[in-house]
Amino acid sequence: MSESANPRALRQAGVVFAWIVAAFLVALVFLACWVGVRGFLAYQHLSDAQATAGAAREDLSDPALASAAIADVAADTSAARALTSDPLWRVAEALPWAGPQLGAVSTVAAAVDDVAGSALAPLADVASGFDLAALRPQDGRIDLAPFTDIREAAATGASSIGEAADAVDAIDRTPLVRPLRDAVDEVGTLLDETETATGALTRAATLLPAMLGADGPRSYLVLFQNNAEWRSLGGIPGATALVRTDGGAISLAEQASSSDFPRYDESVLPLGPDVEGIFSARPGRFMQNVTQIPDFAVSGALAREMWARERGGEQVDGVIAIDPVALSYLLAATGPVTLPTGDVLTAENAVPLLLNEVYFRYEDPAAQDAFFAAAAASVFSALTAGGTDPAALVDALSRAGDERRLLLWSARDDEQALLADTTLAGPLPQTDDDVARFGVYLNDGTGSKMDYYVTATPTLTWDTCATGGSAASPTASGTATLTVTLTNTAPADAATSLPRYITGGGAFDVAPGVARTVGYVYLPEGFELQDATITGDVGFGGGTHDGRRVLSFAVDVAPGASATATVTVSAPEGSAPQLELVSTPTLVPPPDLVAVCEPA
Known part of the structure; x- marks a missing residue:
């Protein structure tokens, strides 16, 4: 009896095993279909989000339109995230070969959803009420409220984008198929660029109100670098000006020539043996040479100390450097400016006039200095009068900063720390x-x-x-x-x-x-x-x-x-x-x- 039962038991066991295998295969097919369908739908949502975001780039000059587009993007990224984060998808992520591909997709979907929903959407809500006209001074004053309003949203957005970028950077690209690996790299690059841009917005919204005197009066020494006589950071500071700010109001308080500063017997600040071994002590002894050291944190501190020595100890809050090429960019925003001499300064003629023609016209350096002072004062007046094209002004300042023609050093450590990683800091x-x-x-x-x-x-x-x-x-x-x-x-x-x-x-x-x-x-x-x-x-x-x-x-x-x-x-x-x-x-x-x- 036992002998005849064994084949029957084996047959039953075989049937059970077959059913188990069949159930497993059915489950596997179901899982594959489930993941495949949801993956396809997620892909569609991400593609729609990409198309909407691409179209939104054309509307960035109108924050209201951009805000609506970001809302649409957030809806698609949220749907894609939901489709790639259910329990069955998580189970499939444990499979060999396919698992890393699915894990990468779900990580990317979650990252872009965090950016669209947690970072850009709140920022867009605030930005929708921001008008670029706020950048245009009115009667010499800039309204600081819009910058204060956008600062918190920008900081939150930068943090969220940074976390999303870290998550994508942490994806192991090694097991991924080439198209997916390229897509992950592209998303990672985009997130890094977005983090940089949002970080720049955060810094600007933090620094500008403070620099413009939101918390009390400020003063800044402006160095006008002359590119016809090179120095490492641009040119000799041939002319200087003192600008004061208070509650958004901007005023030109004083102008001077580099010839007004004496030759100091020794460097006004310690330079250190390494720096003096390369440049000697000249950057610390002559105002014309402070920008010879290619580190504007050093140049700014030297210029500040020289100003203090010649102005009864007055300590400015920071130092700004700009050159005539950057000035020509600003003239594209102000339009032509008429000088007291009758000359009309334009974006096209500013560089040859200020860096070459003036020396044919005036042999006396004092007359040259007077011309430069008049030009600087006239452009400053045009910038603060209220007739500037704000979008063109932003473009001009951005271009000048990217080309290292606009440099800024703050005597306040917390503000300098915000500048340190930007081209504005003029670092080594x-x-x-x-x-x-x-x-x-x-x-x-x-x-x-x-x-x-x-x-x-x-x-x-x-x-x-x-x-x-x-x-x-x-x-x-x-x-x-x-x-x-x-x-x-x-x-x-x-x-x-x-x-x-x-x-x-x-x-x-x-x-x-x-x-x-x-x-x-x-x-x-x-x-x-x-x-x-x-x-x-x-x-x-x-x-x-x-x-x-x-x-x-x-x-x-x-x-x-x-x-x-x-x-x-x-x-x-x-x-x-x-x-x-x-x-x-x-x-x-x-x-x-x-x-x-x-x-x-």
Whole structure:
């Protein structure tokens, strides 16, 4: 009996096992269908959100329209998140191969929903009541209330976007199929850019009211850099002005020339042996040289101290630097400005008039200073009178900041901390995990205004490179070459056809018409110098500045001639795969020099 029962038991066990397998397969098919359908629907919602967001970019100038679009985006991202976060989807995320793909999709859906719902929607609600006309001064005063209203929403949005960006960055790209990996990378880049933009808005909404005197009167020293006589951060501060703010009111209190400041016997502030080893003590002894050190935190502190010494100890709250090229951008917002001389200053003629033609017109430096003072006062009056195009003003200030033509240093540590990671701070070139930054800083050695005729053309390339790291955090190693070509475009007869004030007249042992340039090349932290040459076999000096190797050189270039400095370096293992160049802003927009080590 037991013998005949065994086959029956086995058959029953086989039937049970078959049913279990069938149930499992049915469940698996059901799970696949469930996930597939929900994944397709989620994809549709995310695609709709992307299309709506793309269309909204055209409406950003109208916050009300942008706010409505963000509400639509939030509805789609919320639906996509719900479709990719139910229990069955979570079960499927544990499956081999398919699981990481589904996990990445659900993480991205949750991240973009957090951005749309928790970050952008509240910000859009506040922004819908914001009018760019609020940026336009009325009778010399700016209404500070809109900035205060938007500050909290911007800070909350920046925090939420940062968390979403971190979540996407943490996704392991290794097991993902190529299309999904590319999509995750694209979302990560977009979130990083959005975080940067929202952070900038937060800083602006925090700093502007304070700087404009929301909490009490402020004073700022403005340095007008002259790009016809180069300094590392732009040009010599040939003219200065004191601007006062109080409760949104802005007034021009005083103007002065750099010639009003004496030559100090020693640096007004300690520079440290490393800095003095490269630049000597001159940046701390002459107002004209404070921007020779390519770190505006140092320049601002030096200028503040010099002002205090000549103004009975008055300590300004900060220092601002701007150049005539940035001024030409602002004139696009104000429109033409008529000067007391009868000249009409425009966006097109500001640079040649202020940096060249004035020296043909006025031989006396005092008359030149008076012209510069009149121009600065007239533009200031136009900016504060209320007739400025606010959108054009924002564009002008953004462009000037991006090109490092507008610099700001605050004497208040909390405000300086907000500025520190921006181009407005004018910092030394910063290297991080993603980008290794070189610096090329140019200074006039002629003692004249010959740099109006000098062009600087840099190049930056990887010669050899190998990639490493992971897809999410790539690295590189190899060799790279940086070149800088200086060309003197002055006429062949510059010695006789150009005014002495432009050529220098042979001062500093430089023949009239020749342009002498003193350059400083900053290598990224950790990079090693392999070779350095320059036309004419000129020697290099240098040192170390805040952990960066610095090469210095001086070269003379005759009219019509050129000279090229070439620097080859090696990047250590684990370096950033992207190289960038930070350079002195000259008469033309700085080149966007980027070199990327691409995977083989």
